[in-house]
Amino acid sequence: MFDAEQIKALEAKLDPSHIQPARQFGPKGDYLEGWFVMQEANRIFGFDGWSYSIVEAKCVAQGPRPIGRDKKDGFGVTYIAKVSVIADLGAVTREDFGAGHGYDMDLGLAHESAIKEAVTDALKRALRSFGNVFGLALYDKSRANVGPEEQPEPAKPASKAPNRDGYTRLEQSMRANRTADDLIRWWNDPESVAERAKLPDDWQRTLYDSYVSLGTDLRKKETKADNSNPFV
Secondary structure, eight states: OOOHHHHHHHHSOBOGGGOBOOOTTSOSSOBOOHHHHHHHHHHHHOTTSEEEEEEEEEEEEEEEEEETTTTEEEEEEEEEEEEEEEETTTTEEEEEEEEEEEEESSHHHHHHHHHHHHHHHHHHHHHHTTOGGGTGGGGSTTOTTBSOOSSOOOOOOTTTHHHHHHHHHHHHHHHTOOSHHHHHHHHHSHHHHHHHHTSOHHHHHHHHHHHHHHHHHHHHHHHTSOTTSOOO
16 A cells, blocks of 8 residues: 555645646636646656556547637537546556547547547546545635645655656746747756756656657647657
8 A cells, every 4th residue: 555655745735836727718717737647646656656547538529610719610529538547556546537628620630639638637537536636625615725734744865855856847847838949949958958867767758758748749739730840
């Protein structure tokens, strides 16, 4: 079962700095971003201590709809998905459903957006059952479990804390880039290179995978998936 350090982390309050406000075209209430809850799962369970699988994903609605301010012809698509999260070397399993919506002039891109959103939503809902740090605290209107802990956590071994904190800083700094070109410049910046070199090899690989995924998404938005202008 979970060790004492993991239980303490799961029982902790949700840091309000990670809460995102509701958006006009998106979640209707405060929420946590998908990359953050996955990062928290890596932090608490370990990179090799948890996994998830898509149990079900299906399109439940599809039809024409106007897109954007110009009301161009496009499509609206809705998916539902069921995701299973396995933690503690298979000892604990949690499942939940999520929904996602995609709107685009290209039907394929609308499907892509919808299914990705549905899987991410289901993953966040499944992880939320593990505790406040995964967003459970947001379902309590009193927000009693949102905020700093009354007592600071005991200091972690010096060999682990800097790497973990360094990874988090790099991840947040990386996702602050708004264009693919800015992201590439950030990745090649000597300071960024030096900070990544301090991480364990497996953490560096994980950060690289996130870099490629983010860069691909940014470039797709800029070029509408123009294959002549790939990210890498």
